[in-house]
Each structure stands twice: as C-alpha cells, then as structure tokens.
Amino acid sequence: MRIATFNINGIKARAQALSEWLDEAAPDVALLQELKSVDEGVPREIFEDRGYNVETHGQKGFNGVAIASKLPLEDVTRGLPGDDADEQARWIEATVVGDTAVRIAALYLPNGNPAPGPKYDYKLSWMERLEARAKALLAEEIPVVLGGDYNVIPQDEDAARPEAWRKDALALPASRAAFRRVLHLGYTDAFRAKVHGPGHYSFWDYQAGAWDRNDGIRIDHLLLSPQAADLLRAVGIDAAVRGKEKPSDHVPVWMEIAA
DNA sequence: ATGGCTATATGTTATAGA
Numbered sequence: 001m002r003i004a005t006f007n008i009n010g011i012k013a014r015a016q017a018l019s020e021w022l023d024e025a026a027p028d029v030a031l032l033q034e035l036k037s038v039d040e041g042v043p044r045e046i047f048e049d050r051g052y053n054v055e056t057h058g059q060k061g062f063n064g065v066a067i068a069s070k071l072p073l074e075d076v077t078r079g080l081p082g083d084d085a086d087e088q089a090r091w092i093e094a095t096v097v098g099d100t101a102v103r104i105a106a107l108y109l110p111n112g113n114p115a116p117g118p119k120y121d122y123k124l125s126w127m128e129r130l131e132a133r134a135k136a137l138l139a140e141e142i143p144v145v146l147g148g149d150y151n152v153i154p155q156d157e158d159a160a161r162p163e164a165w166r167k168d169a170l171a172l173p174a175s176r177a178a179f180r181r182v183l184h185l186g187y188t189d190a191f192r193a194k195v196h197g198p199g200h201y202s203f204w205d206y207q208a209g210a211w212d213r214n215d216g217i218r219i220d221h222l223l224l225s226p227q228a229a230d231l232l233r234a235v236g237i238d239a240a241v242r243g244k245e246k247p248s249d250h251v252p253v254w255m256e257i258a259a
Numbered sequence: 260a261t262g263g264c265t266a267t268a269t270g271t272t273a274t275a276g277a
Contacts (some may be wrong), residue, residue, distance in 0.1 A: 009276085010266050034276085036267060061267055062275060111277060149276075164260095170277065205277065206264040217277080249265080249277085 001071075001098045001259045002026075004238075005147035005220055007033040007107070007203075007250035009063075011042055014248055021241055023049055027254060028070050029096055031147040032107035035064030042066070058091035065106045065148070071096050080107070082129035082195045090126070100143060100259040103229065105133075107148035110170030118139035120169050123151070127178035134182050137225065143259055146187070149250065151219055152179040154189065157198040158218035170219060188229040190222040190255045195235060204242055220253045231257040237245050 003183035004027040011032070022030065030052070035042060039058040052068040057078040067073060073094040090108040109130070112123030123232040130146075137144045153171045156162035165171035166211055180237040183189065191200070201216025210216065224232060234256040239250045 034266095061269085113269080113275095113277065165277090168277070203277075207264055207277095208260095213261060219277085246265095 001028045001096070001102065002254060002256045003029040003031065003104065003145055003147060003222065004254035005031040005033070005149070005222060006250045007108070007149040007220060009034050009248040009250065010036040012026060012037060013246070015043055015249055019046055020244070021238070021252060022046070022052075022122050025238060025252060025254065029099070029104060029108065030068040031104070032066040032068065033064075033106065033149045033177060034062070035045060035060055035066060037064055037207050053250055055092060055094055056090040057089045063089045063108060065074060065090060065092045065108050066163065067092055067094050067104060067106050069094070069096050078152070080126065081133055086126075095138060098259050100231075102143045102145060102257070103137060103140070103164070104145045104147070104234040107146060107150070109149060109151045111151050112175065115167070115169040115172055121236055123169060124174060125179060127175075129180070131181050131185065132189060134223070135185055141227060142225070143228035143231060143257070145228055145257075146223040150221045152176065152221075153217050153219055154192075154221075158200070160201065160215045160217070165217070167246055170217070182223060185225040186226055188232075189227075190224050190229075190232055190239070191218070191235050193229065195231060195236070200237060201239070202237055202253050203229070206249050211256040220250055222253060224254050229259075231259050233258055
C-alpha cells in the first residue's frame with residue numbers, strides 16, 4: 001500500500017497539478033491538507049474519475065484536510081479530540097483495509113507564528129492533543145499512520161538554512177520537543193527510517209526564489225506505529241512536483257508499506 | 260528580512276501561510 005501526504009495549498013487552485021500528480025504517482029491513499037474549501041466546494045470528480053473514495057473535513061477559506069483512497073474507507077472521524085471548542089478543520093481519520101487494516105490520519109498542524117503569542121500557544125496545545133490521540137491509537141496495537149503537514153522542522157539538517165528558522169515557530173525548541181514526544185511514544189518518522197543526512201525538503205517558499213536556490217525545509221511527515229513501521233518498505237519525496245506549472249509550495253512525501 | 264508570493268473571501272484590500 002503506497003500512502004502519500006501532500007499539502008496542496010488550495011484544492012480549487014490545484015485542480016490541474018493535483019490531477020497530474022494522481023495520474024503519475026497513483027498512490028493507493030492520498031492524505032491532503034490545506035483544501036481551503038468547504039466540503040461542498042471540493043471538486044470530488046478529481047478523485048472519483050480516478051477510482052478514489054474521498055472523505056473531506058473542509059472549512060471556509062483556510063485549513064481543510066482529506067483522505068482519498070482506492071480501497072474503501074471505514075470508520076471515518078473528523079476533528080482532533082481534546083477540545084470541543086476547536087473548530088479548525090485540521091484532522092481526519094479513517095481505516096483502510098488492504099491485506100491488513102491500517103488506521104490513517106491526515107493532519108494539518110498549526111503554523112504557530114508569530115511566536116510567542118496566541119497562535120503559538122494554540123500550536124503547542126494542539127500538539128498536546130496530538131500526543132494524546134497518538135498514545136490512544138498506540139494502545140490498539142495495530143498499524144497506524146499519522147501523515148500530514150506537521151509544520152515542524154525536526155532537526156537543523158531538515159532546513160537548507162537552519163539559522164534563518166532559529167526563532168520561528170516551526171523550529172523553536174518547544175516545537176521540536178513536542179514533535180519528539182510523539183516519537184518517544186513509539187512512533188517512527190518513516191522518511192528518517194530510510195534516508196539520513198541533509199538536503200531533503202518538502203516545502204519551498206514562493207518568495208525570493210526559494211525553489212531555484214533549493215532553500216527548502218522538511219515539514220511534511222509520515223509517522224508510523226511500531227506495527228506499521230514493521231511493514232515499511234520504501235519512502236520518497238516527489239520534489240519535482242515543485243518545479244511544475246502552478247505548483248503548491250509543498251510537495252508529496254510518500255511511503256510503501258506491506259499492507 | 261520587519262515579507263519579495265500565492266490563495267481565498269472578508270473581495271480593488273485583508274488575512275493567512277511558513
């Protein structure tokens with residue numbers, strides 16, 4: 001089962017680029033972030049014409065996540081537990097049954113800038129809820145995949161210019177520590193289980209020629225429960241997508257598991 | 260770099276992103 005995560009930065013603006021990527025990469029499961037659309041505004045035919053089932057959790061203007069799957073999606077839930085007052089659409093979960101059942105979440109973790117401030121407080125509290133949900137899923141002792149835009153640069157090697165991010169919400173020590181707390185529970189960063197060293201990015205800013213200068217950061221991640229990590233076969237980043245016509249500022253990150 | 264670009268809705272300007 002090949003699972004990819006892709007922050008598309010607006011599903012209406014990305015209809016062409018998203019369609020081309022689905023045709024070329026043809027993942028079994030696609031986890032999407034930043035739909036920037038309500039559910040009724042999502043052009044579902046992009047998925048349905050290619051044989052995907054799709055479940056969305058949309059919101060007007062920003063945020064919005066989705067899971068598209070060639071296999072049936074079961075037990076779909078929307079919203080990250082832990083705060084009934086939180087109305088931001090940043091989390092959707094479903095079970096995909098291939099050779100094995102896999103519980104899969106698509107997540108869009110808050111950016112958190114400027115830090116310090118209320119947006120950063122929201123990021124850290126959201127990450128506490130993420131840790132709690134990740135822990136609850138571990139107790140099920142099944143393959144779990146938590147994929148999405150984490151808005152966290154885990155280590156300096158995950159940025160072309162780490163010094164430029166030193167005071168940014170994506171790289172502050174508290175952000176990195178909260179990300180590591182999920183790893184310490186027993187989750188594996190799928191990409192880092194297979195690829196080591198610097199120079200691997202999933203986001204390049206639209207500004208200042210960041211793509212042309214390869215001034216990127218790695219912030220889109222696939223986290224695996226032990227039962228999923230056991231099945232991991234391959235990983236990759238479709239960086240070339242960033243160089244195509246009217247691209248998102250993120251690119252797809254994918255993995256193959258024997259499930 | 261305190262915002263150079265992009266997308267969306269609040270829409271000929273503001274908000275958000277990272």
